[in-house]
Amino acid sequence: MASTFAARRFAAVAVVFLLLLSACSANRSPSTGPGSSTGTTPSSPSGPWTVAENAKPGTSDWRIPDNQLSTDAQLCGYADRSSVLPGENFGLYVTSTLGDVTVAAYRVGSYGGAGGRLVWQSQAFPGVKQPDPVIEADHMVVAKWAKSLDVPTADWPEGSYLLKLTASGKSRYVPITVRSRSTAGKLVLVEAVTTDQAYNTWGGYSLYTGPNNTRAARVSFDRPQKGNGAQQFFGDRLAPTQLAESLGLDLAYVTSVDLDREPDLLAGASGLVSMGHDEYWTVGMRRSVEKARDTxxxxxxxxxxxxxxxIRLKDGLTGDRRVVVEYRDAGADPKHDAVDTTVKFRSRPMPDPENSLTGMLYECFPAYGAMVVQDPTFPLFAGTGVKKGDRIPGVVGIEIDRAYPIPGTPASLTVVAHSPVTCGTSKQTFSDMTYYNAGTSGVWATGSMMWVKVLNGPNAKYGITDASVSFVKRVTTNAFVQMAKGNGQGGLSTTPNLAQLGASTSTATGTGGPVEK
Incomplete structure (x- = not known):
């Protein structure tokens, strides 16, 4: 187990590293404004490319006040790609009953606290009311619209982008990722776009809901997203993206679809961050990430x-991998006895539980509580001052994971937080935070959906305090800095302790379902 001295030493190294990066940032001159970036993002001798990028002038204009948010009927849209390489065009499909439309593209980052940078603006183009969506087989909603605009990205650096559509004072988002050509030597942020579509109810159906207690078994990327147009991004990925950008690390950006399309996309990557709700995976996505971990x-x-x-990905209206397939029932799936039959990873016909990758099993919804520290010497806790048994309010919930002593759980697993919670109304269980060493790499899992919510700041409704925010930001920063080291230096030394906690092998305490054989 790491000593207190080792923890203090780790904290000192991290602080010095961040101070050096801040100094580099302060010495960079800002760009002259939108369209001034090159679209390529090499690191320079003075530091990672994100340092110079985030020294450019930012703006808060990317935000949409609640009273300016359009309804679905007024204004919304979608892109025909979930990601593009720098310099590639993509199509934008917009419906508007509010007249002419303009589009502004903002890159998400730190930018001195502004949170975004304007990189491109369109000229106004005529707004038209597009046809109603089509409901296809398996209740799949598709917006078969005419293309409104081809958007160029010649001057866009890789990163996460929010397109802000505006017409007659109302606005709506369309998210797009400018993905990295290479991830070698970089910390990779993954946009979980397949999960976004699973929960997207635009047009009346998602993988969860539909009229008269129905649901879709297939969902399409070729439709707008409900709410502000990028709700999953705001809830799960905005805050960790802005934090990572503020640290001056060498970052790369990909989507979950890219991980399925390009099996070797993660070759040489220093680290990979699943930023929040990342529930829906293809077998190809999983194999790509497992291969990266093992190398x-x-x-x-x-x-x-x-x-x-x-899940499986199928071709759709505007291209390849534009449809997410999830029957949830092997008997209903036309591919009912295959490695990619669309059921839980822990279920038959070919069980492959998630614990062999994440270290834990999904345990429960809903559950809320404080995070309870189990191992205060965990290196990522450096600089927090926590002691065993300390409670960090508001950090656990609304969905949680738990470590189980079952086949697939890594032998090197260390439970660093072990938090008692009530699952639903009566079941007593635990939310765990874990880490395991995988040779020259390591795998850290918070085990709580609230972790990224805490990064957004204090929230009395969930009991999130200033101290909670400080703790989560510090631990996440430590993790990002450690993972970015690469070259076989990303792993940490911890002492396995799952057996000491007396955990049961039964998953009956939760709502995730049994692990089938």
């Missing part, structure tokens, strides 16, 4: 319920 890429799962549902 030196450290992993962080900042949420819970990751790698739970096994």
């Amino acid at each position: 030196g890429t450290s992993l962080a799962f900042l949420g819970a319920n990751a790698v739970y549902w096994r």
Whole structure:
């Protein structure tokens, strides 16, 4: 187990590293404004490319006040790609009953606290009311619209982007990722776009809901997203993205679809961050990440319920991998006896529980509580001052994971937080935070969906205090800095302790379902 001295030493190294990066940032001159970036993002001798990028002038204009948010009927849209390489065009499909539309593209980052940078603006174009969506087989909603605009990205650096559509004072978002050509030597932030679509109810159906107690078994990317147009991004990925950008690390950006499309996309990556709700995975996505872990890429799962549902991706209206398939029932799935039959990863016909990757199993919804420290010497807790038994309010919930002593759980697993909670109304269980060493890499999982919510700041409704925010930001910062080291230095030394906690092998305390054989 790491000593107190080792923890203090780790904290000192991290602080010095961040101070050096801040100094580099302060010496960079800002750009002249939108369109001034090159679209390529090499690191320079003076530091990672994100340092110079985030020294450019930012703006808060990317935000949409609640009273300016459009309804679905007024204004919304979607892109025909979930990601593009720098310089590639993508199509934008917009419906508007408010007249002419303009589009502004903002790159998400730190930018001195502004949170975004304007990189491109369109000229106004005529707004038209597009046809009603089509409901296809399996209740799949598709917006078969005419293309409104081809959007160029020649001057866009890689990163997460919010397109802000505006017409007659009302606005709506369309998210897009400019993905990295290479992830080698970089900390990779993953946009969980397949999970976004699973929960997207635009047009009346999602993988969860529909009229008269129905649900879709297939959902399409070719439709707008409900709410502000990027609700999952705001809830799960905005805060960790802005934090990572503020640290001056060498970052790369990909989507979950990219991980399925390109099996070797993570070759040489220093680390990979699953930023929040990352529930829906293809077998190809999982194999890509497992291969990366086994060849030196450290992993962080900042949420819970990751790698739970096994999906397939199919071609759609505007291209390849534009449809998410999830029958949830092997008997209903036309591919009812295959490695990619769309059931839980822990279920038959070919069980492959998520614990062999994340370290834990999905345990429960709903559950809330304080995080209870089990191992205060965990290196990522450096600088927090926590002691065993300390309670960090508001950090656990609303979905949680738990470590189980079952086949697939890594032998090196260390439970660093072990938090008693009530699952639902009566079941007593635990939310765990874990870490395991995978040779030259390591895998850290928070086990709580609230972790990224805490990064957004104090919230009395959930009991999130200033101290909670400080703790979560410090631990996440330590993790990002450690993972970014790469070159076989991403792993940490911890002492396995799952057996000491007396955990049962039964999953009956939760709502995640049994592990089938």
